[in-house]
Amino acid sequence: MFSHLSASLVDGLLIGFVYGIAAMGLSLIWGVMRVVNLAHGATMALGMFFIYYLFSGAGMNPYLALPLAALLAMAFGFIVYVVALHRVIQAGYLYTLLATFAVNMIIIGIGTTVFTTSPRNVDFSLGSVTLGGEILQGTRLVAAAASVTITGALYLFLYFTRTGKAIRAVSNNRAAAELMGISSARVLALSFGIGTMLAAVAGSLTATFFPFTILSGSTYQLKSFVICVLGGLGNPLGALLGGLILGALEGIVPVFMPVSWVPVVEFGLFVAVLVIRPSGLMGAK
Amino acid sequence: MKKIFSFMIALGLTLGLAGHADAAQKSILIGFTASQTGKLNVEATRQINGLNLWVEQVNKAGGIKMPDGSHVLVKTKYYDDESNKDRVQELYTRLISIDKADFLISPYSSGLADAAALIAQQYKRIMITTGASSDSIFKKGYTLVYMTYTPASRYLTGALNVLLKLDPAAKKIAIIHENDKFSTDVVSALKGYAEEKAMQVAMYEGYDAGTTDFAPFINKIPKGVDAVMGGGHFADTTTFARQLYEKQVATKMVALLVAPPEPKFAELGEACISVIGPSQWEPVAKYSPEAAKAENVEWYGPTVAEFLKLYADKYGKEEPSYHSAGGYAAGMILEKAIEASGSLETSAVQAAIDKEDMYTFYGRIKFNTTPNLHGLQDGHEMIYIQWQKGKDGKPEKVAVWPASAASAAPMLRMSR
Numbered sequence: 001m002f003s004h005l006s007a008s009l010v011d012g013l014l015i016g017f018v019y020g021i022a023a024m025g026l027s028l029i030w031g032v033m034r035v036v037n038l039a040h041g042a043t044m045a046l047g048m049f050f051i052y053y054l055f056s057g058a059g060m061n062p063y064l065a066l067p068l069a070a071l072l073a074m075a076f077g078f079i080v081y082v083v084a085l086h087r088v089i090q091a092g093y094l095y096t097l098l099a100t101f102a103v104n105m106i107i108i109g110i111g112t113t114v115f116t117t118s119p120r121n122v123d124f125s126l127g128s129v130t131l132g133g134e135i136l137q138g139t140r141l142v143a144a145a146a147s148v149t150i151t152g153a154l155y156l157f158l159y160f161t162r163t164g165k166a167i168r169a170v171s172n173n174r175a176a177a178e179l180m181g182i183s184s185a186r187v188l189a190l191s192f193g194i195g196t197m198l199a200a201v202a203g204s205l206t207a208t209f210f211p212f213t214i215l216s217g218s219t220y221q222l223k224s225f226v227i228c229v230l231g232g233l234g235n236p237l238g239a240l241l242g243g244l245i246l247g248a249l250e251g252i253v254p255v256f257m258p259v260s261w262v263p264v265v266e267f268g269l270f271v272a273v274l275v276i277r278p279s280g281l282m283g284a285k
Numbered sequence: 286m287k288k289i290f291s292f293m294i295a296l297g298l299t300l301g302l303a304g305h306a307d308a309a310q311k312s313i314l315i316g317f318t319a320s321q322t323g324k325l326n327v328e329a330t331r332q333i334n335g336l337n338l339w340v341e342q343v344n345k346a347g348g349i350k351m352p353d354g355s356h357v358l359v360k361t362k363y364y365d366d367e368s369n370k371d372r373v374q375e376l377y378t379r380l381i382s383i384d385k386a387d388f389l390i391s392p393y394s395s396g397l398a399d400a401a402a403l404i405a406q407q408y409k410r411i412m413i414t415t416g417a418s419s420d421s422i423f424k425k426g427y428t429l430v431y432m433t434y435t436p437a438s439r440y441l442t443g444a445l446n447v448l449l450k451l452d453p454a455a456k457k458i459a460i461i462h463e464n465d466k467f468s469t470d471v472v473s474a475l476k477g478y479a480e481e482k483a484m485q486v487a488m489y490e491g492y493d494a495g496t497t498d499f500a501p502f503i504n505k506i507p508k509g510v511d512a513v514m515g516g517g518h519f520a521d522t523t524t525f526a527r528q529l530y531e532k533q534v535a536t537k538m539v540a541l542l543v544a545p546p547e548p549k550f551a552e553l554g555e556a557c558i559s560v561i562g563p564s565q566w567e568p569v570a571k572y573s574p575e576a577a578k579a580e581n582v583e584w585y586g587p588t589v590a591e592f593l594k595l596y597a598d599k600y601g602k603e604e605p606s607y608h609s610a611g612g613y614a615a616g617m618i619l620e621k622a623i624e625a626s627g628s629l630e631t632s633a634v635q636a637a638i639d640k641e642d643m644y645t646f647y648g649r650i651k652f653n654t655t656p657n658l659h660g661l662q663d664g665h666e667m668i669y670i671q672w673q674k675g676k677d678g679k680p681e682k683v684a685v686w687p688a689s690a691a692s693a694a695p696m697l698r699m700s701r
Contacts, residue, residue, distance in 0.1 A: 011504065128532065135532050135533050
């Protein structure tokens with residue numbers, strides 16, 4: 001029983017890091033822009049396909065393709081912000097919600113036509129390593145390491161660079177930040193770009209160990225919402241913590257009961273957090 | 286006037302002779318629907334390719350040879366069912382009532398074949414089902430419906446026989462399967478069979494369609510299981526096989542549904558080596574007249590090599606799948622029965638099909654004739670393929686079971 005438990009917990013935590021990265025993008029966009037990005041899952045799926053085609057078409061190592069995916073996703077985020085969000089950002093939650101939903105539908109529609117809904121698989125394996133008696137898949141280990149690195153880089157960027165501080169300033173008080181000479185439009189575009197980049201990177205990492213279709217993003221988007229609520233909406237570090245909690249639950253619950261109970265426990269916890277601590281574990285009270 | 290009269294006489298004679306010739310050359314009309322559009326298009330097209338090849342071959346030989354020396358030509362009539370169950374019943378009714386089809390072939394897939402079988406029985410027409418493996422069609426008391434495929438309930442039982450042959454001491458298996466009707470039917474029969482063989486089913490758990498992370502299931506596999514069996518459809522089974530390899534699950538056999546026979550499965554590389562999968566038929570199958578003779582069963586129709594050549598000549602590079610082989614075999618079932626009975630009457634042909642027991646390039650064909658399971662395929666066995674390392678070190682698909690079809694010996698997973 002203990003060996004099952006430890007193996008499952010480790011597997012769950014490794015996946016949890018990637019969930020955390022995905023949720024971090026959603027959380028950042030909400031925290032800075034007050035926008036619920038319903039195109040988040042679709043962007044993750046685009047990241048998956050990007051890696052797939054570079055790997056299977058051009059033979060590029062998926063991890064070398066990752067920075068390219070990140071850059072393109074950021075540019076894509078800027079474009080989406082300018083085209084779909086900039087004009088409605090002041091109009092209230094419902095308008096931005098509908099705008100991102102429309103972007104989601106456009107991506108899914110075009111993606112279904114171009115890629116179809118046939119499952120794809122990045123046939124890339126790093127084998128396994130044995131650590132402390134546990135057999136760990138190489139791709140999951142690298143994904144977890146990449147997630148930790150990205151989280152660290154994001155933290156340094158937000159807290160120790162001028163642009164990062166500007167993002168936090170806009171997040172705290174947009175009007176005051178503008179009075180201090182910060183262009184909120186640029187900051188909002190950059191935040192949406194970073195959020196989109198995180199989604200695409202999470203998608204790219206996920207594609208190295210799970211198969212996917214253009215519709216796969218919706219599952220991870222739903223998980224991201226749960227994670228954001230667990231960790232505290234608007235708090236990127238809370239998102240990582242939430243990701244780890246969700247991953248651990250997905251690992252541990254099946255040891256004690258059938259796997260079909262996992263969503264019941266996850267959403268039970270989701271409701272419990274909403275009732276007991278609506279701001280999340282690391283959110284402001 | 287005289288000229289006109291002469292012309293009329295000549296015309297009458299010509300028509301009369303033509304009519305006489307037509308009467309001498311008997312023919313039968315075989316009706317079916319083909320999913321030319323919709324989600325089943327690919328498999329259905331392969332099936333119809335196989336059937337059309339059979340029709341072409343029979344007619345090329347002058348028709349079905351009757352005991353009195355005469356020949357019966359085969360004609361076909363078909364409609365596109367759009368992969369839609371609702372269209373099937375309407376179209377089969379039309380085939381029988383308006384087109385006057387003498388015999389029927391089923392559409393592809395268990396769902397569509399089930400809908401068509403009801404009409405065939407209702408209108409008293411013999412239907413050979415192909416592309417349909419559900420047992421349930423044959424538990425409805427039909428007397429005129431006959432199955433070409435091995436039933437779903439026997440998809441994985443042969444894999445257990447392979448395990449017991451390689452390791453008679455094997456005692457424990459784990460079953461992890463997709464929670465859909467087909468996979469559940471297959472593994473529930475497998476579980477029963479394993480228990481019959483006094484084996485312990487140490488794990489029996491289902492996963493939802495679309496599952497991508499199998500780690501929670503793999504971590505639960507008890508230590509010391511001799512085989513991991515189950516799976517579901519292509520995408521999930523491929524991922525499952527890959528994760529079993531990456532987690533280095535120590536077991537003697539991995540036998541999974543649907544995905545292993547697909548050539549794309551080889552893209553898993555090292556992870557596909559030793560994985561076993563059931564298939565209705567494979568081009569590497571080694572069924573032969575000699576193997577049939579050894580079992581004292583009659584051989585009928587072309588050999589595997591002849592079928593492959595005929596198929597390649599007609600369809601070019603497209604390799605025949607088991608759907609194509611099933612289409613051809615369905616035609617042969619009718620052909621053999623008409624030859625044997627010397628009649629085109631439904632009751633006479635039905636009696637002849639009931640008695641059929643033959644080996645073909647597709648394998649053995651024999652039907653259950655008990656009232657409860659009439660028409661169920663009893664003779665045909667699944668072919669079990671296994672991915673082994675070829676001479677160039679790359680994965681190579683070989684047939685390992687049954688012995689009459691095997692192109693290589695099966696191997697245990699731990700010896701790879």
